[in-house]
Amino acid sequence: MRLVLLGAPGAGKGTQAKKLVDKFGIPQISTGDILRKAVADGTPLGKEAKIIMDKGELVPDSVVIGLVKERLAQDDCKNGYILDGFPRNTAQAEELDKVLSEMNAPLDVALSVDVDKNDLMKRLTGRRTCRGCQQMYNIHFSPPQKEGVCDKCGGELYQRDDDKEETIKNRLDVYEKATAPLIDYYGKKGILKSVEGVGSIDDIFNRICTILGY
Ligand code: AMP
Numbered sequence: 001m002r003l004v005l006l007g008a009p010g011a012g013k014g015t016q017a018k019k020l021v022d023k024f025g026i027p028q029i030s031t032g033d034i035l036r037k038a039v040a041d042g043t044p045l046g047k048e049a050k051i052i053m054d055k056g057e058l059v060p061d062s063v064v065i066g067l068v069k070e071r072l073a074q075d076d077c078k079n080g081y082i083l084d085g086f087p088r089n090t091a092q093a094e095e096l097d098k099v100l101s102e103m104n105a106p107l108d109v110a111l112s113v114d115v116d117k118n119d120l121m122k123r124l125t126g127r128r129t130c131r132g133c134q135q136m137y138n139i140h141f142s143p144p145q146k147e148g149v150c151d152k153c154g155g156e157l158y159q160r161d162d163d164k165e166e167t168i169k170n171r172l173d174v175y176e177k178a179t180a181p182l183i184d185y186y187g188k189k190g191i192l193k194s195v196e197g198v199g200s201i202d203d204i205f206n207r208i209c210t211i212l213g214y
Contacts (some may be wrong), residue, residue: 001109001212002080002100002106002107002108003020003080003082003108003110003111004086004096004109004110004111004186005017005082005083005113006110006112006113007112007115007197008115008172008175008179008180009124009168009171009172009175010119010120010121011113011123011197012123012204013084013113014030014085014134015136015201016113016201016204016205017082017084018136019201019205020082020208023214024080025079026077026081027077027082028082028084029068029071029072029077029082029086030086031064031067031068031084032084033084034071035059035064035067036160045063049063053161055167056162056167056169056170056173057174058088058089058174058178065092065095065096068096068099069099083096089179089181089182090182093185093186107186107191108191109191109193110186110193111193111211112194112195114195114196115198117172121168122140123138123140123141124168125165125168126138126139126140126141127160127163128144128148129158129159130150130152130153130157131157131158132150132153132155133152133155135153137150193211193212
């Protein structure tokens with residue numbers, strides 16, 4: 001299954017992507033995670049990206065498209081993948097279509113995770129991520145058993161720099177302007193499905209499985 005997850009920052013795409021990985025055994029390709037790793041590794045790309053990410057802006061298309069192309073060519077993507085956070089605008093979506101049509105492997109589904117705007121802010125400010133395994137928590141809705149410590153691997157939980165309040169507003173604006181039009185884009189292609197992203201993580205996941213026909 002070749003799947004794109006759409007949705008505003010904080011809609012829970014990453015959390016659901018990880019559950020889909022476990023169920024279907026296909027990789028999650030998160031451009032945000034790839035960029036954060038480059039930042040943590042201190043590569044030249046990471047240094048350049050951090051400045052943009054901290055402002056809540058989008059990293060240049062040519063950079064992310066290059067990263068995704070490289071990732072899609074890897075062996076573990078042969079049976080499908082979950083794209084999480086890519087594409088982020090129409091130019092990226094068109095380039096992805098071009099690459100996939102050259103590979104003769106078009107997308108199967110674009111799944112939009114829909115969450116009310118007012119809920120997004122609380123979700124984003126409460127979000128904490130594990131430094132070790134990237135597992136996500138929310139101090140309001142799904143806290144870890146021990147504050148600041150990952151239930152899964154014992155790693156340290158941290159708040160992403162771009163989950164601070166000033167940056168979040170900009171990220172939501174960028175989403176509205178650049179990314180939300182993709183709902184129409186995939187709707188016109190006839191591969192759009194939508195899921196209501198409210199309720200418990202498991203409830204949402206069950207809905208997704210039903211929508212995907214599993
Ligand atoms: P995310 O974890 O998907 O919310 O991404 C965090 C940040 O990484 C975004 O706010 C952007 O600055 C950058 N980023 C991630 N994916 C993309 C993309 N497809 N295009 C441009 N910038 C991206």
